[in-house]
Amino acid sequence: MTAACAPLPEPVAAQQNAAPPATQPAALSRAELIRLAQQVQEEVAELRGWKFKQPVKTDIYSEAQLRRYIEKRIFEDQLGGGKLEQTEAFLRMVGLLPVDCDMRKVFLDVLLNQVGGFYDPRARTFYMLQRSGVDYGPFVNRMLIAHELTHALDDQYIDLDALEKSRELSEDWSLALGAVVEGSATVLMQHYWIRQQSSADFDPAQIGQILRSEMQRAEPLLTAPRYFSTLLANYLCGMTFIIRGDPATMVDPRAGPRVGQNVLAAAKHPPLSSEQILHPEKYWDTQQRDEPVVVDDADVERWLAAPGRFVVHKNTVGELLCALLTTPEDEPLDLFSAMSPSGWTNDAARGWGGDRFFLLAEGRDAAAAAKELKGLRGVWITLWDTADDRDEFVEDYAEFRPQRSRAAFKLGRRGTVFFYNFDGTEWAALRRTLETSPPKFTKGGKVWAVTQAE
Numbered sequence: 001m002t003a004a005c006a007p008l009p010e011p012v013a014a015q016q017n018a019a020p021p022a023t024q025p026a027a028l029s030r031a032e033l034i035r036l037a038q039q040v041q042e043e044v045a046e047l048r049g050w051k052f053k054q055p056v057k058t059d060i061y062s063e064a065q066l067r068r069y070i071e072k073r074i075f076e077d078q079l080g081g082g083k084l085e086q087t088e089a090f091l092r093m094v095g096l097l098p099v100d101c102d103m104r105k106v107f108l109d110v111l112l113n114q115v116g117g118f119y120d121p122r123a124r125t126f127y128m129l130q131r132s133g134v135d136y137g138p139f140v141n142r143m144l145i146a147h148e149l150t151h152a153l154d155d156q157y158i159d160l161d162a163l164e165k166s167r168e169l170s171e172d173w174s175l176a177l178g179a180v181v182e183g184s185a186t187v188l189m190q191h192y193w194i195r196q197q198s199s200a201d202f203d204p205a206q207i208g209q210i211l212r213s214e215m216q217r218a219e220p221l222l223t224a225p226r227y228f229s230t231l232l233a234n235y236l237c238g239m240t241f242i243i244r245g246d247p248a249t250m251v252d253p254r255a256g257p258r259v260g261q262n263v264l265a266a267a268k269h270p271p272l273s274s275e276q277i278l279h280p281e282k283y284w285d286t287q288q289r290d291e292p293v294v295v296d297d298a299d300v301e302r303w304l305a306a307p308g309r310f311v312v313h314k315n316t317v318g319e320l321l322c323a324l325l326t327t328p329e330d331e332p333l334d335l336f337s338a339m340s341p342s343g344w345t346n347d348a349a350r351g352w353g354g355d356r357f358f359l360l361a362e363g364r365d366a367a368a369a370a371k372e373l374k375g376l377r378g379v380w381i382t383l384w385d386t387a388d389d390r391d392e393f394v395e396d397y398a399e400f401r402p403q404r405s406r407a408a409f410k411l412g413r414r415g416t417v418f419f420y421n422f423d424g425t426e427w428a429a430l431r432r433t434l435e436t437s438p439p440k441f442t443k444g445g446k447v448w449a450v451t452q453a454e
Helices: 030-048 063-078 083-094 103-114 137-158 160-164 171-196 204-217 219-223 226-242 253-268 274-278 297-304 318-325 366-372 387-400 424-436
Strands: 057-061 117-120 125-129 293-295 309-315 352-362 374-384 406-411 415-420 441-443
Touching: 030 057, 030 125, 030 137, 030 171, 030 253, 057 063, 063 103, 063 125, 083 103, 083 309, 083 352, 083 374, 103 219, 103 226, 117 137, 125 137, 137 160, 137 171, 137 253, 160 171, 171 226, 171 253, 171 274, 171 318, 219 226, 226 253, 226 274, 226 318, 274 318, 293 297, 293 352, 293 374, 297 309, 297 352, 297 374, 297 424, 309 366, 318 352, 318 387, 352 366, 352 387, 352 441, 374 387, 387 415, 406 424, 415 424
Parallel strands: 057 125
Antiparallel strands: 117 125, 293 441, 309 352, 352 374, 374 415, 406 415
16 A cells, blocks of 8 residues: 555664653644645655656545545455455465454554555555544644655656556565655655754654654554554665665765655565565675566466366565564564664565465355365475575474464475465375476576476
8 A cells, every 4th residue: 555654763762761842732724734745745845856747646544534435445446356365365374464353353453553644556546544633733734744745756756556556466566665755755755854854843752752643553563463564664774775785874964865766666676575585685785686487477377277166366475574474473573673674574474485375165156166165275486596594494384374274295496385285185286296396486487496406
């Protein structure tokens, strides 16, 4: 959801012990918001070094309107037609969602509590959320507006909606794309913060009160299954990615034009995996660029074909979610370590080379199977840089996400295939076929051999 509002930036945390202000400022009216957005628009353009090609439409949304927007934009447009249920089944099967987790409910609770404003690229409109009895104060309001107007400015140069539709969405691609979009806006918001600290609107006491309030509001996110914490990764890891891993760029408001060039480059040739987001050098450095291994979906679907059984969903997990799978399920999110990309990966996930998951269901035809989701089975092909990388992941995955219904076998020197809910006879037969005739793998458009020594 490109429209999601950014979390408060790291410098705000330094003010969390400040005393609360004596009075709570009144919420902005629609007319005041429009005037403020016009002022901030000029500042955003100056910081980025780009001109707005046309004014940005601005409006206020109520919480009820935000709920309707989320339900339409995410649960109907992106995850409608059974995609939500299929994605939920996939996430549960690999171990990213608890069996009793209602993905729709948790997503809705988290977004309703976290979003303070958003930009809708389809309507090309910026909306500020007006919560009953809540106001962020002039300084934080300006920061939130600056973040969302950066999305609006980017949209006029790279077309955010078209970027999202540029390839099939998967968990890993969504993280990579979200990091580009949110990283751009988060860096500019940080530059805005640094430059505005001397302004009359900067009130450390008020910001401290807002932070405490927002930490309470973040409870649904902090207590949700760890999978949902990846909403923050878009902002925090994206910020590091879009500055090419250079800390000096983060604290230099004059670096806006250079950041803008990075945004244009990343939009023209988007990163292909969360691995490239977590390790910016694997994208930006041509000598170290590391593109993911791609599995030939058609080859795998032919291999899995059986009467009355169909592939109903395909997805890619990626390094970041592989790190979650090799972390204790009850380990809480460490907000301090989450500020760095290294906090979103681990030794077991590093060395990820590529992967592809196939969800299968039974039915009289493909449409019925996709809708009814009966007799669910899964096959997850994982590919690694080295045999040691593979073995470390397999070992930790077995430890932290044990499943009696899962079987695994090594494919060549650098692959492992996991089977979910297959009986022993069937998966053994599939294994024999795969070992003699593996699917086609490519990396950077060239054939990648799973049997090749690293």
